[in-house]
Amino acid sequence: MTFRSRIFWCFVLAFVGFSAWARAQNTAATGSTGAAQQAGANGTAANKSSAGGTAAPMARPHLAKQPPPPPALADLQKLLNLMRQPRTTPQQVKQAVKVYSDKYPTSVYRESAYTLAMRFAQARRDYPDMLAFGDGALRVNPNSLVPLLTLGSVIPQQVHPTDLNRDQQLAVAAGYNQRALAIARHFPTVYNGHQLSPQAVAQIQKEIRGSAHSSLGVIAIDRGHYAAAIQQLQHAVANDNPQSIPADYYRMGLAQIALKQYPAALASMHQALTLGANIPELQTLGKAQVKRIHHLEAGAKATPQG
Secondary structure, eight states: OOOOOOOOEEEEEHEEEEEHHHHHHHHHHHHHHHHHHHHHHHHHHHHHHTTTTTTOOOOOOOOOOOOOOOOHHHHHHHHHHHHHHTOOOOOOOHHHHHHEEEEETOHHHHHHHHHHHHHHHHHHHHHHHHHHHHHHHHHOOOHHHHHHHHHHHHHHHHHHHHHHHHHHHHHHHHHHHHHHHHHHHHHOSEEHHHHHHHHHHHHHHHHHHHHHHHHHHHHHHTTOHHHHHHHHHHHHHHHHHHHTTTHHHHHHHHHHHTOOHHHHHHHHHHHHHHHTOOHHHHHHHHHHHHHHHHHHHHHHHSOOOO
16 A cells, blocks of 8 residues: 655654754854844944945955865765756666765765665665665664664565565564664654754654554554554554554554454544545545445344354
8 A cells, every 4th residue: 555655754854964064054154144244234334424424345254164064974965966866767876875885984974875765766666775775774773763664664565475585574674663663762852963852852752653553553464463453553543643644544444354343443444534535545445445344244244143
């Protein structure tokens, strides 16, 4: 199912350090320019006052030159610019990331380079490359939050019942989500040098839990652990973002159908349809499941008990 959308907030968060540096440079430049303009204005007024309204020319104040970004950060921006070009090919991105990683083998920004490439591959539905780049980021930092949540979410959706390594893939995805939940429990107030408010920390923790519990619910359904899936999806509904909650309810309904909890399943599907009114794919699937529930419920009532 492809109607669930998440992770973007986390992707942005991963680059708080980069954004903070850029903001600092812009703030410094703007502050210097503002001071120069104010000085020029005050000087002009004073000259007009002392010279009978005729302004004397003023020398332009010298603006302090801003330090350039570290080479690894500057090259990371070039890598990002390459990925933004519509004609950039996956092979070009692979080569650029390899060159970057070889050039800066110990740089903390390698994590960001792999994460950017993972997002590039994900946007193109290139699952093998997305998985490879995500693994690269996690080799640099095993607690890299964006890859953990991205791979933990996407892997279960890519697993097929006939895959020989199906159980192994689901176990890996479950481990990623559990690791993300552990990070959420002790999320720092300072992230990439950026001070977060208590409200921001709480919101990030909530988003992480919503994403992780939702994915763990999908994994539990794939494993046939329907009661566990319902528990995970209930946690997801309590924490997830509004765009993802309809899918959580839909999957909860599937688990309830499997357990023959038809009234509860019907309620979940109606919640999914109501909250996901603007998601065409969900509307089609949800309405089909409602008909199925009515059919199964009627069959259960017609079957003699005992």
